[in-house]
Amino acid sequence: MLELTKSKLAALKRLSDENGVIGALAIDQRGSLKKMIAAGTASNVGDSGIIHFKELVSKELTPYATSILLDPEYGLPAANVRHKDAGLLVAYEKTGYDATTVGRLPDLLPEWSVKRLKEAGADAVKFLLYYDVDEDKKINDYKHVYMERVGSECVAEDIPFFLEIVTYDAENDDVKSKAYAKVKPHKVIGAMKEFSKPQYHVDVLKVEVPVDMNFVEGYTEGEIVYSKEEAAAFFKEQSVATELPFIFLSAGVSAKLFQETLKFAKESGSTFNGVLCGRATWKDGVAPFAENGEQAGRDWLQHTGKRNIEELNLVLKETASSWFDKAN
Template sequence: MGISTSPGVWRGLKATSSNSNRFSILAFDQRGNYRRMLPPDASYETAAQIKRDVVVALAPYVDAVLLDPIYGLAAALDMPGDTGLLMAIEKTGYAGNPTERRVDFMDGWTINKIKRLGASAVKLLVYYHPEAGTAGEVEETVRSISAQCRQYDLPLFVEPLLYSLNDAVPESSAEFAAQRPELALETARRLGGLGVDVLKLEFPVDVRHEPDRAVWQRACEALTEASPVPWVLLSAGVDYDVFREQVEVACAAGASGFLGGRAIWKEAITLSPEERARFLRETAAARLESLREIVERSARPWSDYFDSPAATEDWFLSYQQMP
């Protein structure tokens, strides 16, 4: 028996995946990181236009696009209607201090508005460490957002980003790299059981410190075993060649696809409009085609995890109305 699901969640997952129920999704919900890629004097209009240009050029090569409400509306309005739309609910960054991080939200941005916009799914990013003093609070936030998504019958993708509890041990260090695989497993176990539909996860091995693909494979297989729901791989800003290799390993080990951003499009941001259009057309599109081929060949369908809703004669009588 799989996980029971509702008609809206099932439809949302179908709308954000391929016909084979695998995910090839473009992420461009970056805000703070994105602004830092632009010239300091770049206007809001420029930032929104570049995001729109990237998304419109690349949306035909993916199943769905993840956007933000700050710079993403023009992109959402102009991308193809048959491309699924995910919207980020969280505020960029985090509240609290670096070793006890909390989720922060934007004033005036709600699940209700994401539903009204016509989005197919919600994405929630959380900074998480299973042993942090704020872990319970973050878990309760995930439960709360999950419950709100259920009210509006939208699937929820949760993106946990691991962090160090010791200022002297940065996330890029060999010491934290040694902790990462087990932290990734415990994070998937805990957060995947809180009403989440899909986990958007970091690669469970820091490849800067561990080059052995056999180790990568075992770590990804363990992650698939630990996660109670489908998981997709995020790109974390690595270079494309690294991300492609990670996607290949992750999908062979049971991931259901990718939800990648900067690894695909980051070089385009600082180019002239003409150079940007050429890069997107010739390079970024080819990257997505290659990644999608890997996904369709190797990834595990998300439908392996879920039972489709029962299509009975009177199903609509018990179907919950929106608030």
């Protein structure tokens, strides 16, 4: 059971709907979003392009989300134009990782602290950690200590700590492969068990679903790695692996597949508490913005983007559990 201070409880409520379900919009992408915008235009959009696209997404879509996740490098102007009822999560990690060193080691934004993020208006702090439960003990100990530090900072500032875990296999770079699909449940569930330990002071886990739905019987026309029964058992195992509230990330899959995944999770007995959904909601709006300008991007967000998020909200109402049941 999650023990919350009054301040943390109030902050989590600002990030959730009245039933204790988190329907958050994620647009804390930095380098990857720059590449997406650049791919759609011959002109150099630079920092102003990425800042402006985030503002558009925030303005047009936060009326339909419980909260928004932004980065402090390009996203704070977007925080200022969000809907008045939308809570604010802010990312604390440097984007990506240094591919020249072993271990996908975490790194903080050097000019920010949890204290400064809170002063900038954050209701909660999010940190993304790349993690392979089977990696060398020295690498994982480094990551454990790092997360203890971030958790302690959040305790000191009395602000919720959302830990986003993206799993991988140090022996296999292709996370879309059949080989990775076979080990993914072990990687995801093992990471959740580790970071549910009290020394990390995590309040909400932001995690992947425990299987690759592109290899689940009935959800693919290609090779099958898991029967429906096996996949359902992994969702259930994931759910009982932690007593903390946990929410799913969309991992860039299509809006439709993400919605189907949430239904499957519910049917499997998962007590997930919402989503932090990014690209599944807005990624197809980047091209019209980059190719045809602001109005084209705005039109896409007002129609398709809005529909994506409203359809997701309907699915959440049917599938997500309240985090109120997991907190004191």
